[in-house]
Amino acid sequence: MRFLVNPECYHKMCESCVDRIFSQGPAPCPVAGCARTLRKQRFRKQTFEDLQIEREVDVRRRVAATFNRRESEFQTLRDYNNYLEEVETLTFNLLYNIDVAITEAKLASYAKQNAADIANNKALSAQESASTEARMAAQKEQARLRREAARIEEEEERREREEGRREIIEKIAHSTDDPDKIVREGQKVVLKKSTARRNAADRLRAQDAASVDNASAPLFQIAGLRPITQPQLEQVYDPFGGYVVKPSYFELQPSYAHPWLEKAKTDPQILAGGYDVGEYCARTMMEACAGLGVFVEEEVARRERAADADLGTQSAAIAGGEGGGSGSDVL
Amino acid sequence: MAVSPVVTHEATSNVKVTAAKAKSLAVRTNSFPHKTEAPPEKKQGGQELAERLNHETKEKYVKDKKLGEGTYAIVYLGHLKADPLSKVAIKKIKVNTEYRDGLSMDAIREVKYLQELSHPNIIALHAVFSSKNQNLNLVLEFLPLGDLEMLIKDSEGIRYGTAEVKAWMGMLGRAVWFCHENFVLHRDIKPNNLFIAADGEVKLADFGLARSFSDPYRPMTYQVITRWYRPPELLYGARFYSGAVDVWSMGTVFAELILRVPFLAGNTDIHQLELICQAVGTPTEEIWPGVSKLEGYVGYEKASIVPVRGKDFYLARFGTAGPVGVDLLMSMLALDPRKRSTARQMLEHRWWTSDPRPTAKVDLPRKGGGLEKMGDDLKRRGGEVEDGRGNKVARKLNFGATK
Numbered sequence: 001m002r003f004l005v006n007p008e009c010y011h012k013m014c015e016s017c018v019d020r021i022f023s024q025g026p027a028p029c030p031v032a033g034c035a036r037t038l039r040k041q042r043f044r045k046q047t048f049e050d051l052q053i054e055r056e057v058d059v060r061r062r063v064a065a066t067f068n069r070r071e072s073e074f075q076t077l078r079d080y081n082n083y084l085e086e087v088e089t090l091t092f093n094l095l096y097n098i099d100v101a102i103t104e105a106k107l108a109s110y111a112k113q114n115a116a117d118i119a120n121n122k123a124l125s126a127q128e129s130a131s132t133e134a135r136m137a138a139q140k141e142q143a144r145l146r147r148e149a150a151r152i153e154e155e156e157e158r159r160e161r162e163e164g165r166r167e168i169i170e171k172i173a174h175s176t177d178d179p180d181k182i183v184r185e186g187q188k189v190v191l192k193k194s195t196a197r198r199n200a201a202d203r204l205r206a207q208d209a210a211s212v213d214n215a216s217a218p219l220f221q222i223a224g225l226r227p228i229t230q231p232q233l234e235q236v237y238d239p240f241g242g243y244v245v246k247p248s249y250f251e252l253q254p255s256y257a258h259p260w261l262e263k264a265k266t267d268p269q270i271l272a273g274g275y276d277v278g279e280y281c282a283r284t285m286m287e288a289c290a291g292l293g294v295f296v297e298e299e300v301a302r303r304e305r306a307a308d309a310d311l312g313t314q315s316a317a318i319a320g321g322e323g324g325g326s327g328s329d330v331l
Numbered sequence: 332m333a334v335s336p337v338v339t340h341e342a343t344s345n346v347k348v349t350a351a352k353a354k355s356l357a358v359r360t361n362s363f364p365h366k367t368e369a370p371p372e373k374k375q376g377g378q379e380l381a382e383r384l385n386h387e388t389k390e391k392y393v394k395d396k397k398l399g400e401g402t403y404a405i406v407y408l409g410h411l412k413a414d415p416l417s418k419v420a421i422k423k424i425k426v427n428t429e430y431r432d433g434l435s436m437d438a439i440r441e442v443k444y445l446q447e448l449s450h451p452n453i454i455a456l457h458a459v460f461s462s463k464n465q466n467l468n469l470v471l472e473f474l475p476l477g478d479l480e481m482l483i484k485d486s487e488g489i490r491y492g493t494a495e496v497k498a499w500m501g502m503l504g505r506a507v508w509f510c511h512e513n514f515v516l517h518r519d520i521k522p523n524n525l526f527i528a529a530d531g532e533v534k535l536a537d538f539g540l541a542r543s544f545s546d547p548y549r550p551m552t553y554q555v556i557t558r559w560y561r562p563p564e565l566l567y568g569a570r571f572y573s574g575a576v577d578v579w580s581m582g583t584v585f586a587e588l589i590l591r592v593p594f595l596a597g598n599t600d601i602h603q604l605e606l607i608c609q610a611v612g613t614p615t616e617e618i619w620p621g622v623s624k625l626e627g628y629v630g631y632e633k634a635s636i637v638p639v640r641g642k643d644f645y646l647a648r649f650g651t652a653g654p655v656g657v658d659l660l661m662s663m664l665a666l667d668p669r670k671r672s673t674a675r676q677m678l679e680h681r682w683w684t685s686d687p688r689p690t691a692k693v694d695l696p697r698k699g700g701g702l703e704k705m706g707d708d709l710k711r712r713g714g715e716v717e718d719g720r721g722n723k724v725a726r727k728l729n730f731g732a733t734k
């Protein structure tokens with residue numbers, strides 16, 4: 001004859017009684033004075049001779065599944081030990097039926113507050129027990145997913161930037177407005193779009209944070225946990241380091257015909273050293289179109305003049321004087 | 332091709348820079364009175380203002396100990412008076428009586444270009460002020476981890492591979508690209524002008540030889556760039572040149588990072604050219620049209636001409652960079668500056684996105700990093716052993732955690 005126990009009350013009964021009593025669904029325990037509701041599904045074979053131990057192991061297993069923090073998550077070993085001691089107190093209470101209701105509430109509260117960490121540590125444990133190859137495969141897959149996400153985001157941003165640029169060019173082609181103004185407005189739009197997307201991402205993140213914040217205040221809190229540093233998204237390496245080139249508002253001609261430039265384009269003494277007239281044209285065009293910078297300078301000067309008459313005049317005089325020349329000849 | 336100025340993602344930073352610039356220009360006027368163009372009665376007020384601004388700036392910083400001495404400056408560690416934990420490098424320019432106003436051109440250039448160039452891979456200039464005796468002081472970003480030369484030379488203590496070389500070269504490339512995109516030539520790129528910040532970021536420093544791209548027909552000096560890093564066109568006395576000179580320097584730094592000794596260490600300019608001929612090839616009219624018209628060009632006898640080295644030659648010496656890396660290196664060491672990669676083309680090369688991925692800057696080897704780290708580990712282990720109570724608790728729970 002086989003005996004089974006149910007972790008609800010650990011009352012021992014034979015297999016055929018279990019079949020008979022609980023096959024129709026949950027029923028009260030037949031042991032006098034117990035009457036806990038038991039389900040057939042949870043009956044199992046006894047592992048330990050001593051049912052007290054059987055129960056302790058079950059309780060510990062359940063607590064350990066929730067309180068699965070690792071030493072590496074704590075700032076100091078002392079913090080980790082303090083945590084272990086608190087968990088032990090909680091376990092002890094459950095084993096010896098001290099303050100069971102409040103202890104269970106604490107456990108549930110902790111489980112809810114730390115669901116993500118618990119799941120994460122559980123996955124880690126599973127990974128650790130899995131074979132090395134499986135682990136590597138999982139890591140590779142995760143890295144691939146991260147890269148994919150980063151690539152998609154980047155593409156989206158690039159596409160928006162491109163579109164913004166095309167719009168600017170079309171506007172310049174089909175409008176009588178001052179090209180400079182169109183460009184400036186166009187840039188604002190591109191900026192606004194990416195700001196909008198960033199805001200959307202921020203909102204999502206804020207929502208996540210709020211859903212945690214709004215949950216009931218934790219009944220069980222741990223001190224000394226290391227602040228979680230989110231692993232940096234592994235982004236695609238950008239050789240330019242995130243710097244972008246402003247959409248240009250002039251198409252540089254392959255060659256500018258100007259008698260003054262002719263010699264520079266043909267003199268071997270100038271060419272053989274690598275001097276490039278094109279670079280000079282580019283710089284000149286850039287300086288001619290760099291109105292935006294001058295506006296800012298003047299605006300700053302004006303603002304400062306309002307704040308401090310003395311200071312403002314000086315800055316404006318210097319900013320104006322400096323902005324005029326290219327400055328390259330000075331040195 | 333369209334050329335365009337560069338902007339960062341932070342649209343507001345321009346405004347800040349310009350405001351700062353307007354202010355520091357006022358300070359600068361004080362140092363170079365001949366540049367003030369304001370009418371006399373205004374000048375009086377301007378001088379006072381400039382002095383006040385200068386005084387304010389000077390009072391903001393405190394000089395601590397001396398860090399080192401260079402050719403034209405003494406460098407001190409300093410901090411913001413308002414923040415004792417902050418760190419800055421204060422570079423006090425030595426007075427040079429050769430110059431009318433007691434200031435060397437180097438210092439003026441350094442201020443001028445550092446003010447204009449704001450980039451993570453270019454050393455930041457926080458402020459400028461003059462101290463007693465009209466000494467010019469540059470308040471620079473403090474860069475505590477030495478320079479690239481120290482890392483290259485410490486072949487006993489520091490190990491690195493292609494991923495690290497790629498990370499360092501990438502940061503150098505960004506700095507130079509940014510300079511060129513803003514029409515500035517650096518003209519002194521070499522490992523000991525590449526400082527390392529606390530976070531591992533490489534910072535291009537020493538703009539004492541920098542200048543803007545020149546106007547047509549305006550000759551430039553060819554006595555620039557430290558000899559080992561100097562391109563053939565400058566050794567031949569070219570007076571009209573381009574950003575290609577900086578790219579050659581980057582190529583020689585790239586080679587040095589791999590070899591861990593200077594690639595072309597000539598004793599004289601003539602010797603330098605010989606080394607280039609041996610390692611890269613002899614410059615001739617065929618491969619570099621017009622080269623013989625350069626003032627300092629020396630003819631070569633047919634028998635002594637070394638053909639331009641092919642890929643196999645480079646692979647034998649720089650094989651660790653891989654075939655793609657070698658391809659990039661060769662493009663940076665083209666003899667004819669017009670055939671050399673530009674800084675932009677360098678960054679567009681596929682080496683950057685091919686394996687191995689560049690090491691993250693926090694993981695890059697650093698000066699003395701090995702020893703410090705070991706000390707840390709020892710300290711921590713000592714602390715753990717002392718904590719007796721902790722061990723007991725840990726054991727107790729270990730029993731419980733068994734499944």
Ligand SMILES: Nc1ncnc2c1ncn2[C@@H]1O[C@H](COP(=O)(O)OP(=O)(O)O)[C@@H](O)[C@H]1O
Pocket residue numbers: 398399400401402403404405406420471472473474475537
């Ligand atoms: N920004 C900085 N942060 C920390 N140390 C610096 C900085 N700039 C210079 N130093 C130190 O001061 C020394 C002299 O600097 P510098 O005048 O630039 O030298 P050099 O003339 O050799 O280029 C350097 O070797 C370096 O040790």
Ligand SMILES: [Zn+2]
Pocket residue numbers: 013014015016017018
């Ligand atoms: Zn029975």
Ligand SMILES: [Zn+2]
Pocket residue numbers: 009010011029030031034035036
């Ligand atoms: Zn029962």
